[in-house]
Amino acid sequence: xxxxxxxxxxxxxxxxxxLKDLSFSIEQNKITGLIGRNGxxxxxxxxLIAGFTKPSSGEVEVFSEAPFNxxxxxxxxxxxxxxxxxxxxxxxxxxxxxVSQFYPNWDSALAKRLFEYFSFHPKQRHQNLSKGMKSTFxxxxxxxxxxxxxxxxxxxxxxxxxxxxxxxxALLKDYLDHPRTxxxxxxLLSEIDELLEDVLLIKNGEKRLxxxxxxxxxxxxxxxxxxxxxxxxxxxxxxxxxxxVGVDSTYVVVENDFSEAEIQKMSANGIELSPxxxxxxxxxLTNTTKGGIDDVFTRS
Amino acid sequence: xxxxxxxxxxxxxxxxxxxxxEILSGNIRTDEKVYSQYQLAEMFNINPATAAKGLNLLADxxxxxxxRGLGMFVSENAAKIILAKRKGQTLQRLVEELVxxxxxxxxxxxxxxxxxxxxNRKCKGEEK
Numbered sequence: 001x002x003x004x005x006x007x008x009x010x011x012x013x014x015x016x017x018x019l020k021d022l023s024f025s026i027e028q029n030k031i032t033g034l035i036g037r038n039g040x041x042x043x044x045x046x047x048l049i050a051g052f053t054k055p056s057s058g059e060v061e062v063f064s065e066a067p068f069n070x071x072x073x074x075x076x077x078x079x080x081x082x083x084x085x086x087x088x089x090x091x092x093x094x095x096x097x098x099v100s101q102f103y104p105n106w107d108s109a110l111a112k113r114l115f116e117y118f119s120f121h122p123k124q125r126h127q128n129l130s131k132g133m134k135s136t137f138x139x140x141x142x143x144x145x146x147x148x149x150x151x152x153x154x155x156x157x158x159x160x161x162x163x164x165x166x167x168x169x170a171l172l173k174d175y176l177d178h179p180r181t182x183x184x185x186x187x188l189l190s191e192i193d194e195l196l197e198d199v200l201l202i203k204n205g206e207k208r209l210x211x212x213x214x215x216x217x218x219x220x221x222x223x224x225x226x227x228x229x230x231x232x233x234x235x236x237x238x239x240x241x242x243x244x245v246g247v248d249s250t251y252v253v254v255e256n257d258f259s260e261a262e263i264q265k266m267s268a269n270g271i272e273l274s275p276x277x278x279x280x281x282x283x284x285l286t287n288t289t290k291g292g293i294d295d296v297f298t299r300s
Numbered sequence: 301x302x303x304x305x306x307x308x309x310x311x312x313x314x315x316x317x318x319x320x321x322e323i324l325s326g327n328i329r330t331d332e333k334v335y336s337q338y339q340l341a342e343m344f345n346i347n348p349a350t351a352a353k354g355l356n357l358l359a360d361x362x363x364x365x366x367x368r369g370l371g372m373f374v375s376e377n378a379a380k381i382i383l384a385k386r387k388g389q390t391l392q393r394l395v396e397e398l399v400x401x402x403x404x405x406x407x408x409x410x411x412x413x414x415x416x417x418x419x420n421r422k423c424k425g426e427e428k
Contacts, residue, residue, distance in 0.1 A: 031347060176338050197349040268400055275307035
């Protein structure tokens with residue numbers, strides 16, 4: 001069953017087209033990572049799915065309905081980000097109590113255990129928490145709500161490494177016990193790629209790729225050897241990344257469409273083959289200029 | 301086991317190899333149930349779909365068999381299949397490396413064979 005379906009989805013703010021003709025669907029009970037550079041349109045997309053805003057053209061459907069102004073969707077969906085507006089007059093325990101009213105699957109025992117584990121004080125107020133603690137409190141709401149569609153937009157902003165790890169583990173464990181559709185946007189793909197089933201990569205508001213993490217990891221391969229050997233191999237191929245080290249050693253990243261026999265032949269020819277991490281692939285695929293930051297410092 | 305996340309080996313492959321080792325060492329015996337994708341996901345902190353892929357790899361090689369609705373179980377010939385596969389893969393790879401390196405160094409075939417014989421004799425001597 002498809003939980004999210006987008007067809008030719010476009011969103012404009014004034015003259016700026018933030019999402020362009022986006023079509024994809026997300027299956028039920030999968031954890032999908034939404035990956036993209038700053039300003040790629042991740043949050044805009046998630047807010048359309050959550051029904052906070054309306055598409056300029058095209059359509060978005062969640063549980064087969066348009067999410068904008070839709071009570072059924074807001075009851076079955078939760079959107080967690082660092083701009084969540086919570087009542088200022090309530091302390092943290094009262095806030096959890098108030099939020100719990102909105103979600104039929106709310107697990108107050110889980111909320112309480114996470115609250116204690118992360119050492120919150122019941123009388124504290126949300127607006128007085130540090131950035132990382134705010135994010136941590138928000139994910140407690142996101143997990144305990146157990147919504148059939150759970151959206152986390154950059155949930156780990158400001159969290160230290162230990163709490164990020166705890167959050168990923170908590171999300172996985174609760175997902176195993178209570179499978180649901182999760183969409184998670186993040187810059188830190190290397191931290192979450194084992195947690196994810198699929199990756200949706202967007203670039204400048206357009207879909208760049210949508211596939212399983214395992215496929216993504218096999219997508220590209222790094223080759224390094226003497227420049228002339230490399231040039232021969234990559235003729236006619238799309239080079240995702242290139243770096244020259246020393247006099248004539250070259251490292252390139254190309255799409256991995258080599259057969260097993262070709263790979264063996266290459267390593268027999270003294271070409272070093274290396275895997276490319278999913279995070280690096282995404283960086284290369286979303287680079288706007290080839291060469292990257294080094295070009296800024298090259299004065300010719 | 302700690303998963304190696306540097307990308308040199310896919311996670312699902314590491315899962316299937318870990319299960320193979322568990323079978324070889326007798327921790328999971330013939331006709332016993334192997335861990336489910338959810339148990340593996342919990343143990344190794346990975347997405348259950350990745351764990352399922354590792355299990356399916358073993359099913360494809362007849363190391364485990366599926367019982368509908370019950371899970372995966374160790375086949376009768378599991379250990380034999382694993383051993384045969386590892387011999388074929390690991391040894392073959394080492395031989396390939398040996399041949400490649402010796403060609404680069406200009407070492408003749410006779411010299412290599414002689415080196416292997418010598419090493420073998422040494423090992424036998426140690427066994428006595």
